[in-house]
Amino acid sequence: MIREILTGAASGAAGTTALNTATYADMLLRGRGASQAPQQLAERLSDAVDVPIPGDGSANGTDTAHDNRASALGALLGTAAGIGVGTLYGAARALPWKPPFPLAALAAGLGAMAASDLPMAALKVSDPRTWQRTDWLADLLPHLVYGTVTAAVYELTVPAGRFAVRDT
Numbered sequence: 001m002i003r004e005i006l007t008g009a010a011s012g013a014a015g016t017t018a019l020n021t022a023t024y025a026d027m028l029l030r031g032r033g034a035s036q037a038p039q040q041l042a043e044r045l046s047d048a049v050d051v052p053i054p055g056d057g058s059a060n061g062t063d064t065a066h067d068n069r070a071s072a073l074g075a076l077l078g079t080a081a082g083i084g085v086g087t088l089y090g091a092a093r094a095l096p097w098k099p100p101f102p103l104a105a106l107a108a109g110l111g112a113m114a115a116s117d118l119p120m121a122a123l124k125v126s127d128p129r130t131w132q133r134t135d136w137l138a139d140l141l142p143h144l145v146y147g148t149v150t151a152a153v154y155e156l157t158v159p160a161g162r163f164a165v166r167d168t
Helices: 002-030 037-049 064-094 101-122 133-157
Strands: none
Touching: 002 064, 002 101, 002 133, 037 064, 037 101, 064 101, 064 133, 101 133
16 A cells, blocks of 8 residues: 555656646736735734744745745745645555546546645635636636646556446
């Protein structure tokens, strides 16, 4: 089971890279700026657990070092979520869970989407109930890319026939 879990973590890292690439491609195509939600999540999480992000408290109310650290922490939390979902995917694949590839990819993608959106909703960074169709697509499509890459890398990495997804 350790092999499957580690393979899942590596697959999740590959999926995270694909998600980031899809997100940056969307930013390039639509000319939109980076989301501030990861940074805001990091700041709200810092407040919730009472562990301050270093650099807070400048005299003029703006602290570049603090903001940069919060931005970096937000990105690292996203990476951890992607690797974590991949790890869970690997653990599930070590069990009898053997869905067809499209379902496995969808489950991984929706799992990653939940791992990012639920904490943001819980900490009131964003309210998905207020999102427009374009907001949902901008969130959903990169997560589906994540799921597809995570599932594909996992399936290509495990020994042939050992944990192969059954044909659909």
